[in-house]
Amino acid sequence: MTTIDLNRIGAKGAIAEEAEGKWGMVIDRDVCTGCQACVAACAMENNIAYVGEEDAGYGRTMHWIRIERFWEGEYPEVKSTHQPMLCQQCGHAPCEPVCPVFATPHSMSEQINLQVYNRCIGTRYCANNCPYQVRSFNWRDYQDNRLRPEITILSNQFNPDVTVRRRGVMEKCSFCIQRIHKAEDKAKSEGREVEDGEFTTACAQACPANAITFGRLDNPESLVSQLAQNERGYKHLDELNTLPRVTYLKEG
Amino acid sequence: MSAVSKHYSGAEKAHAHHQEEEHDPREFLMYDPKPRGEMNDMVMESMMTTSWKFWAVIAVLVVLVASCFVYAWGYMIANGLGTAGVMRPSYWGVFLVNTVFWIGISHAGTFISAILRVFKAEFRRPFTRAAELMTTFGLIQAGASIFMHMGRVWLAYWMFPIPNERMLWPNFHSPLMWDLLAITTYVLGSTMYLFLPLIPDLAMARDRSTGWRKSFFKVLALGFRGTEGEWRHLQTAMNYFAFAIIPVMFSVHTIVSWDFAMAMRPGWSSSVFGPYFVLGALHSGMGAVAVVLVIMRATMKHMDYFIRKEHFDALGKLMLIVSFAYAYFFFNDYIVQWYGGDRATDNLLHWLEEGKMSWMFYQLILFNIIIPWLTLWSKKIRTTPWLLAIIGILINVGMYWERYLIVPVMLAVNRMPFTWRLYQPRIEIFLTVGTFALFLLFYMIASRLIPLIPVWEVQEGQMVHTLRKVGKTHVPTVSEFE
Ligand code: SF4
Numbered sequence: 001m002t003t004i005d006l007n008r009i010g011a012k013g014a015i016a017e018e019a020e021g022k023w024g025m026v027i028d029r030d031v032c033t034g035c036q037a038c039v040a041a042c043a044m045e046n047n048i049a050y051v052g053e054e055d056a057g058y059g060r061t062m063h064w065i066r067i068e069r070f071w072e073g074e075y076p077e078v079k080s081t082h083q084p085m086l087c088q089q090c091g092h093a094p095c096e097p098v099c100p101v102f103a104t105p106h107s108m109s110e111q112i113n114l115q116v117y118n119r120c121i122g123t124r125y126c127a128n129n130c131p132y133q134v135r136s137f138n139w140r141d142y143q144d145n146r147l148r149p150e151i152t153i154l155s156n157q158f159n160p161d162v163t164v165r166r167r168g169v170m171e172k173c174s175f176c177i178q179r180i181h182k183a184e185d186k187a188k189s190e191g192r193e194v195e196d197g198e199f200t201t202a203c204a205q206a207c208p209a210n211a212i213t214f215g216r217l218d219n220p221e222s223l224v225s226q227l228a229q230n231e232r233g234y235k236h237l238d239e240l241n242t243l244p245r246v247t248y249l250k251e252g
Numbered sequence: 253m254s255a256v257s258k259h260y261s262g263a264e265k266a267h268a269h270h271q272e273e274e275h276d277p278r279e280f281l282m283y284d285p286k287p288r289g290e291m292n293d294m295v296m297e298s299m300m301t302t303s304w305k306f307w308a309v310i311a312v313l314v315v316l317v318a319s320c321f322v323y324a325w326g327y328m329i330a331n332g333l334g335t336a337g338v339m340r341p342s343y344w345g346v347f348l349v350n351t352v353f354w355i356g357i358s359h360a361g362t363f364i365s366a367i368l369r370v371f372k373a374e375f376r377r378p379f380t381r382a383a384e385l386m387t388t389f390g391l392i393q394a395g396a397s398i399f400m401h402m403g404r405v406w407l408a409y410w411m412f413p414i415p416n417e418r419m420l421w422p423n424f425h426s427p428l429m430w431d432l433l434a435i436t437t438y439v440l441g442s443t444m445y446l447f448l449p450l451i452p453d454l455a456m457a458r459d460r461s462t463g464w465r466k467s468f469f470k471v472l473a474l475g476f477r478g479t480e481g482e483w484r485h486l487q488t489a490m491n492y493f494a495f496a497i498i499p500v501m502f503s504v505h506t507i508v509s510w511d512f513a514m515a516m517r518p519g520w521s522s523s524v525f526g527p528y529f530v531l532g533a534l535h536s537g538m539g540a541v542a543v544v545l546v547i548m549r550a551t552m553k554h555m556d557y558f559i560r561k562e563h564f565d566a567l568g569k570l571m572l573i574v575s576f577a578y579a580y581f582f583f584n585d586y587i588v589q590w591y592g593g594d595r596a597t598d599n600l601l602h603w604l605e606e607g608k609m610s611w612m613f614y615q616l617i618l619f620n621i622i623i624p625w626l627t628l629w630s631k632k633i634r635t636t637p638w639l640l641a642i643i644g645i646l647i648n649v650g651m652y653w654e655r656y657l658i659v660p661v662m663l664a665v666n667r668m669p670f671t672w673r674l675y676q677p678r679i680e681i682f683l684t685v686g687t688f689a690l691f692l693l694f695y696m697i698a699s700r701l702i703p704l705i706p707v708w709e710v711q712e713g714q715m716v717h718t719l720r721k722v723g724k725t726h727v728p729t730v731s732e733f734e
Contacts, residue, residue, distance in 0.1 A: 098428070100423055100432070124401075131666070
């Protein structure tokens with residue numbers, strides 16, 4: 001009996017293989033202390049705008065990763081839990097089909113969700129359709145130090161590998177794709193595959209508690225795929241079938 | 253009081269009652285013909301007479317448009333969407349509310365002139381033009397609101413399938429793409445459909461005007477002289493358009509509803525949204541037509557000849573029926589979502605009922621369902637123009653709240669409780685005022701530039717309807733041309 005590989009012909013609903021993905025992340029909520037080091041590291045690595053006090057107070061912070069803090073129980077028996085939330089790089093990303101100009105396509109080689117900044121026209125439909133609410137929009141020209149002299153120092157240390165986004169453009173976590181590409185290029189020039197642990201994303205690198213692990217999901221030997229098998233693992237909003245590539249480990 | 257006078261007043265009452273029962277057929281426009289020339293003059297005169305009040309209103313509107321539309325929008329383009337109130341999680345705000353609202357308003361025009369024309373409802377004859385103008389001008393506001401909401405409007409043409417060297421095409425999976433196509437089709441279609449029945453009236457105006465107006469009408473009338481062949485062609489074209497525009501009208505609002513229905517958001521992904529939005533559009537559109545007619549009748553000369561109680565009566569009945577249908581869809585949507593039992597949706601419904609915005613939710617039920625049901629059943633209220641106008645305005649307020657609830661309020665309560673936050677409009681308020689002012693300005697200018705009453709349609713109707721004298725009473729008859 002021959003079976004037709006639905007994934008190959010690109011049929012909708014062919015999810016068995018896509019579910020695995022290529023790059024993935026595991027976040028251990030048990031050891032996360034909510035210190036926000038990942039948030040800062042991500043902002044530095046990816047040239048994320050500092051929006052200023054007023055806009056931040058209005059809910060316009062632009063972080064690609066945020067720490068959601070929840071309280072459990074009644075006083076005095078309270079416990080706080082932290083949930084780092086970033087783009088889940090969905091296998092079936094709800095943000096992708098709604099963009100009218102294909103500014104948020106799916107990368108076939110990396111199998112993550114891309115954002116093409118200079119194609120974006122700012123309808124913000126993708127952000128509305130992202131159930132994780134992790135996309136951030138450039139409401140103003142936050143990065144222009146002619147308009148905002150107070151960010152001159154910050155703009156002196158932009159990461160040259162990453163675009164500086166201007167106003168009217170949607171952006172989001174890219175799994176530090178510039179680091180992925182660098183590592184892949186290096187491995188290719190040396191004629192080998194990227195090794196597990198050779199590089200990692202900025203947030204994972206900065207986490208003092210090692211709560212974040214990044215790596216190849218399609219390699220069963222890698223640390224990240226081992227951890228993803230952990231019995232504490234769960235996917236966020238699993239019922240929506242977005243096939244997220246980020247696995248959370250719940251508090252033990 | 254003596255017995256005699258009691259008896260007398262009783263008799264008078266009975267007499268009055270008798271008169272009310274057997275009304276004079278001449279109170280209907282179709283049975284009250286005037287000579288053609290006189291009627292044409294009346295329409296021309298209503299176009300030409302402008303008092304200082306007209307210019308005063310125009311001046312106010314021009315100031316409003318210049319400050320709230322042109323300046324405010326320019327300011328927003330120059331400084332970014334940060335000047336608006338939108339933020340995470342309410343990425344869409346009043347702009348999208350306005351878009352849906354104006355598209356809704358525009359639906360009444362097509363409904364009245366196309367559907368009622370196809371079904372040969374005679375009462376529509378004198379006010380089709382006014383309703384069609386509403387369609388075109390409403391769509392302009394809807395389009396402007398869509399552009400306002402974009403982060404980089406200057407790149408809006410990327411949504412059009414323009415061939416380019418990188419083979420970058422728009423994404424035809426996106427509901428926004430279908431929106432664009434549907435609205436463009438609707439603007440083009442409805443403008444042509446506005447223009448076709450206008451041609452004979454433009455020719456009439458050309459023959460009765462002098463100076464620059466004559467040249468203006470001469471160009472617009474396309475040399476129409478009223479020969480048999482010209483009429484035949486015009487009728488054929490209007491027939492095609494009347495039938496073609498109906499599915500376009502239904503599809504446009506269905507497609508607009510898919511922006512929401514196709515998204516994965518609590519409160520949005522509801523399969524009943526298509527017909528629900530169309531009904532809502534008709535609801536607000538009918539209300540708006542009523543308001544426009546009342547204002548026209550009150551402010552323009554001779555309009556009380558063309559627009560009469562019978563028209564308000566018929567419109568009131570339509571509004572009542574639409575509000576019945578609207579109520580069905582409203583509760584259907586609500587109950588199905590509630591029964592679905594999704595946790596996030598449950599939260600949202602709870603919040604609508606008890607949260608900070610619950611006043612909107614209850615006003616929506618009050619204005620769109622309860623008030624029309626309580627008032628419009630009575631003929632007396634239906635035929636009192638100012639009351640009908642108030643009901644029309646209330647319905648529109650209610651429909652505006654409905655859209656406000658669907659767009660920013662349903663966005664505020666989502667699946668990530670950490671991000672919940674209620675949206676506050678900022679520059680959007682000015683821009684909303686600006687779109688309303690621009691709509692009114694267009695309307696007022698149009699009322700002085702083109703005949704607002706489709707005279708030839710009224711005359712055609714009056715030729716079909718005649719009164720025959722049988723003994724002492726007049727009997728209305730209708731003859732068929734064809
Ligand atoms: S988490 Fe949101 S932004 Fe990331 S791929 Fe999924 S839907 Fe898109």
